[in-house]
Amino acid sequence: MSNRALLRFKQIIKVMAKYGFGYIVDNKINSGKNSPFNLKKAFEELGPTFIKIGQILSTRPDILPEEYIIELQKLQDNTSYCSFEEIKKIFYKELKKDIYDVFDEFGKVPIASASIAQAHKAILKDGRKVIIKIQRPNIEEDMELDIAILKRIVNLTKARFKDTLIDPLEALDEILLSTRRELNFKNEARCIEKFKELNEDVKFVSCPEIIWSLTTKKIIAMEYIDGIKISDLNSLKEEGYDLNDIGKKLALSYFKQIFKDGFFHGDPHPGNIIIKNNKIYYIDFGIMGTLSPPLRNALNEAIIAIALNDIDKLIQVIMTIGIKKGMVNKNKLYEDIDSLFLNYLSTSLKNIKISSMLQDIFNAAKQNNIQLPKDLTLLIRGLVIIEGVVAKISPDINILDIAIPYVKSNIQLHNIPSFNEIFTNTYSFSKSSMELPSKLIKLCNFILNGRAKVQLEHRNLTKQVLELNKMVNRLIFAIITSSFIIGSSLILNTNIGPKIFGISLIGITGYIAAAFLGFWLLISILRSGKL
Structure with a gap:
């Protein structure tokens, strides 16, 4: 371990102990009522890298208990911004150009400063207004070092995490992978291009244009959207916008991203949604979620199972997409979900939140040793935020009322197989049918000759x-x-x-x-x- 790493290691241990987390050598997460708040304070004191780690953890209820998630969601990027001289150096190093050779105007003070980057407003030589997001110096190296130190700490105390559903080393690897993706701004630029392509036929949804000539791994340049934040209700009303119409379109747009595209905005808070010229503009594509076609279809089926109160179907979906982390008692899982359904049935449909319902179902799966894909945890976070935004701008809209008809129509479209699918499935079935008699004869011969083997697997012994x-x-x-x-x-x-x-x-x-x-x-x- 280098001197720099050793000093940082000592600092992390000291700060964590200061806020009551010296228990790291004990068996379980501290149960003190102030522990979530103290963890947030510790992350804030440890600087930008830990703020980013905390923000990522706040999207993972499969890793941390709910009370920790709620507190970490309050983490703010209160980090001081880099000086203009530092920004000029990074800009020149990345593009081999001086800032004023490219821009007529460049805001020396950032309009936003976050844990990994800061954003400046600028005007190009051709008069276009743009946003330039520039990465903090050495943030990638600092992030790699801090996660390596955390992995070392976990390795030293790995026996203490043996009963956790999620392997902490695996979780840290996922966080490292996520930050590496986010620290390459070309990935964000590609996400914006993909989002634009998927929504080009949706007249009321858009996103900024990327200026590729000024985009690198550490710099991203995009069109400045001079509109109204979706949370500024008074300005929207003054401009003559119908808030109910905006709320409905926002919900429909997000459901399209989830159930049809399988590519959704992972952080749709009010600051990232702007209204301009009767269009909903999404900005800041640093966190994006993806759902594979099988996972997307399973989610569609889960929503329909919830609507029809079909517990058996819902359990079938959970068992299909989940990863078993131990013995699964299907009877207990059925009872837990049945109890949830009874609870929701006693509630007015108007008061049911789809995100809360999904979260409760996923928690029931977690309690029964089933780990669900991490993309679903990001999805729930996104739904929670969208529900909050819609509730603020249009309280009379119920997200579930929009979701179920949308999902039903989407499933009907997906259920119509293409000619290629029919041909492939028919060929597969006919081939397997022809092989079945010979396989049965072979199995009988094995049994009669005493060569059949039965493997027994012991569980939880x-x-x-x-x-x-x-x-x-x-x-x-x-x-x-x-x-x-x-x-x-x-x-x-x-x-x-x-x-x-x-x-x-x-x-x-x-x-x-x-x-x-x-x-x-x-x-x-x-x-x-x-x-």
């Missing part, structure tokens, strides 16, 4: 085996102790060997050894709490 090992070890320990006592008694009775005060030294030594072993055995039993 590790704990019981460990307990049995402990019991056997204690029994052996007790037998050895008893042997010392019996042997020492026989030696004292025959009074053989060297003596001290007329008593056999060997016998006394045996008694002392027996007393020590017996005391050790008693202490271990008392500490286990199973006397």
Whole structure:
């Protein structure tokens, strides 16, 4: 470990301990009521990289408990911005051009400053207004170092995380991968281009144009959208906008991104949505979610199962897309989801939030050792934000009323197979049917010849085996102790060997050894709490 890494390691440990997280060597997450708040404060004190890590963790309820998620969502990018001189150096290093050779005007003070970058407003030589987002110096190296240190800490205490559903090292690897993607601004530029392409036929949705000649890994240049923030209701009303119309279009736009495109904005908060010329403009594409076609279809089916109160179908979907992390009791899973459904059925449809319902269902899956894909956790976060935005601009709109008809029509379209799908499935079925008789004959021959093998898989027996090992070890320990006592008694009775005060030294030594072993055995039993 380098001197820089060692100093940072000590700083991280010191700050975490300062806020009550020295328990890292204990078994479980601190249960103190102020722990979530303290974790947020610790991340803020540790600087931009930890603020970004905290913001990523706030999108992952599959990793942290809900109270931590809520607190980490409050993390603000209160970091000081880089000086204009530093920005000029980065700009020249990336593009080999001076700022004023490219722009007529360039705002020296950023209009926004975040943990990994800051945004400046500028005017090109041709008069176009643009936004230039420039990465902080050394942020990538700092992020790599901090995550490497966190992985080292987890490795040193990995035994403490053995009961967690998510492997902490795997989670840190995912965070590292996510930050690497976000730190390459060309990825964000490509996401904007893809979003524009997918929504080119939607007249009321758009996004900024990318200026590729000024875009690199550390700089992204895009069109400046001079509109009204969706949260500025008074300005929208003054301009004559119908808020109900905007709310409905926003919901429809987001459902299209999820259920049809499988490519959705991961952070649709009011600051990232602008209204201009009767269009909804999405900006800041640093966090984007993707849903594969099978996952998208499964999500469609899950929404329909919820609408029809079909628990069996919903469990089938969960088992299909989830990753089993232990023994799954389907009966308990059924009871948990049935209880949720009864709870929601007693609530007016107007008060049901689709994000809350999905979150509760996913929590039930988590409690039954089923880990759901991380893209779904980002989706729920996006839905929570969109529901909040829609509720603010148009309180009378119910998202579920829009979602279910949209999903139904979407499923009907998806259920119509293409000629290629029909041909492929028919060919596959006919081929398998022709092979079936020979496979059955082969199986029968194996059974008749005694060559058939049956593999048994034991599940959740590790704990019981460990307990049995402990019991056997204690029994052996007790037998050895008893042997010392019996042997020492026989030696004292025959009074053989060297003596001290007329008593056999060997016998006394045996008694002392027996007393020590017996005391050790008693202490271990008392500490286990199973006397």
